[in-house]
């Protein structure tokens with residue numbers, strides 16, 4: 001019998017009123033769509049899929065199945081969602097998410113855990129599906145389960161953490177602070193096993209924590225991460241341990257999302273003695289240098305003491321200069337931000353030091369950048385520098401700084417500042433040494449003679 005005939009036969013069976021027939025058909029589809037089954041045998045599209053989905057949704061919302069068949073039905077959702085986006089969206093449109101969320105509190109753990117898996121799959125589909133799955137109720141339920149994760153088997157625990165990761169990805173999750181706090185605590189409690197090694201879900205846990213911290217409108221989350229005993233310390237240690245290289249990207253993102261925080265939070269981050277070693281190590285790794293440049297650019301947006309923390313490393317500024325020359329776009333961009341933020345947030349001593357290091361070469365790059373915010377910062381810095389350090393005038397002219405200013409992006413602001421810069425340059429270019437002119441005249445005369 002062809003598979004398509006079988007699908008037809010069991011679809012019709014599921015549409016019968018007889019419960020035993022329904023349960024048999026549901027069980028068949030659970031196995032047919034199982035991820036471990038040979039996918040080439042299961043068609044991507046079938047005229048019967050919509051009918052199967054309707055039957056599954058009806059069975060789940062009317063609650064007439066026994067526990068085992070109910071679990072099977074949710075399993076069908078879990079597996080069918082992986083077939084393709086169209087099917088996933090048919091489930092979502094049929095209000096499947098609400099049905100699954102209601103079952104999260106089901107006393108039968110098999111059913112509740114299967115719902116978590118199904119929600120994880122739906123959330124993984126696209127941003128819209130993920131946003132539909134996000135709700136305070138879902139997060140509360142998942143946190144409650146993660147707090148008691150010792151009651152779960154390995155597969156269910158892995159699915160639960162995977163679900164939290166899928167729901168939180170992209171950051172800016174809107175949950176009350178109490179829920180966020182419990183989630184951070186439960187996640188960090190699952191980072192290491194009893195022997196002190198990272199668990200199999202450690203990468204997903206680090207990503208989830210980084211996602212929860214990722215909310216520029218709610219910096220409290222960063223405090224919650226910092227307040228979590230030993231979490232940041234553990235995260236830094238993971239990055240410094242080459243055995244855990246598969247966790248490094250996630251660990252660095254979590255650290256980076258802390259560096260986005262306010263000045264007090266940055267102070268707390270810099271106080272970790274290992275943080276410096278993490279920066280220095282990441283700077284030497286091609287796969288991490290863009291990310292660490294982004295972290296440094298955020299540190300430089302803080303206070304002069306934060307900038308000093310970086311400049312004290314005598315290799316740092318050379319590394320930034322090289323980064324600006326890099327062909328790796330993100331690395332180049334983040335290094336430009338390091339310079340721009342340092343020029344804005346640095347004190348006069350730091351700016352003077354930067355001038356002596358030839359920061360005007362990097363200012364030329366800031367002015368030519370495609371990012372208007374970088375142009376703005378570069379232009380303000382150029383005006384400040386030519387005023388305070390007039391001996392830079394020759395370099396300004398050699399680098400044609402005025403010509404680097406593109407006024408088309410923001411004509412009002414940039415034109416005025418460009419004019420201001422030109423005036424300062426012209427004034428300081430006015431000959432102040434008439435004696436030389438006299439000598440010139442004299443020489444001319446002598447030539448004529």
Ligand SMILES: [Zn+2]
Pocket residue numbers: 085088089125126127128129130
């Ligand atoms: Zn979707």
